[in-house]
Amino acid sequence: MQTFDDITNLQSTLSTWRRKGYRIALVPTMGNLHEGHLRLVDAARQHADRVVATIFVNPLQFGPDEDLERYPRTLAEDQRLLTERGCDLLFAPNVDTLYPQGQSALTRVSVPQVSEGLCGTHRPGHFDGVATVVSLLFNLTRPDVACFGEKDFQQLAVIRKLVRDQHMPIDIIGVPIARDHDGLALSSRNHYLDDKARARAGRLHECLLESARRLEQGEPSEQALTKGLQQLEGAGFQPEYLALCDTETLRPINTWQPGSVLLVAARLGSTRLIDNLSFPT
Template structure:
């Protein structure tokens, strides 16, 4: 496995694989890897013989300087896990390499509408930073495929749209959320939970699954379903941040034409923010109310 810090060295390595006619699958990460990340790599290895993973904590997508400073860095362990998984290249650039002139004058990429709603309202600039770094990494790696987890549902939707809008010859492969045996979605943030909070955490997925069933059955107004879900979470020790039921394609309010909706969950346990989501098919009609 090659561990590369220089974009030029990365380009040279990629060029050799391209000359050999080998397809490349790329998985961008911010490190602190867990089984969910490795599942992205595994799925990518099913479609392409060459696997490239990046580890880069992107300062452009952080709203809080302390969050950036405190983001866990486990590069040695990450590289060991990736090598065991059979990854060919790990790209580990520094911020100075990626943004040599600083963030203030950095060209950026922004996907309108999809980036402005939901999480985009709560974290201004976050998705612009994400789109920019993914675009830049795509330019460097030139992959044929790229794997993104469905747990970050809005991020996945934005990347899909960016690839379409920018006419990139890259197939985006969505990878299902990997869960603990308790049902909790795997996340680097789970490591921050206290033992007590780890016991409470599975409630988020349980409430989400029930909310998805209720949404699919379409038994009442979505606002009432969300209100009840918030009450259950808060009774279980959560501080609900946001729950949404939106159209899968537009990430906007469900309409009579909506075929699939996605239940999006975000809630705090202590200072740790957990997210999850579930897609459901729904039957709407002209009399449907939110």
């Protein structure tokens, strides 16, 4: 696997691949890789001849009271994992490389509607930061396909709308959530959980499953969601939302049916966790 931190070598290599007719897949990450990220690489390999991963802890998507400075940076270990998984190229730039004029002077990208509500309410400006850096990475790498995890379901919806609205010739692939033994969705932030919190964290997914069962049995959505929030509070969580939404628009809906998704965000101590469950196909 080649690793570059500069744009010139990145684009030179990609140009060579394109001349050879290779189909290129992109896997954007913030590093501190786990099995969920590596499954994105696996999915990318299925859809392309060459796989490019990026590692960039993007300051634009962190709020002023969030964990930018302590977000784990594990480049050497990430390189090892990507190499073992068959990634062909890693682009790991620093902030000055991507934002040479500084963050305050940077042209921003905003995706309306799907970025509003849910995590957009609790993390103002987060999805503008996501859309800005992903748009920039798409422009730099010009991939044929890009893979994103379904755990960050609202992020995936934002990126799909970005690509659709901008007529970008990129296939966006959503990759199913990778889970731990108790159902907890894998996340780089899970390592913030101490042993006691980690033992309770699986209740987040259990709450989703139980709420979905109530909805499937015909319980009114408002009642089912209220019970779910109460269960989370009883398990020691501080819930931010539990919502039933349309999978494409993320607008609230009242019926658990094809095209719906149940989304949750909650804090366990100082750690923010998210998860979702789509109507079974």
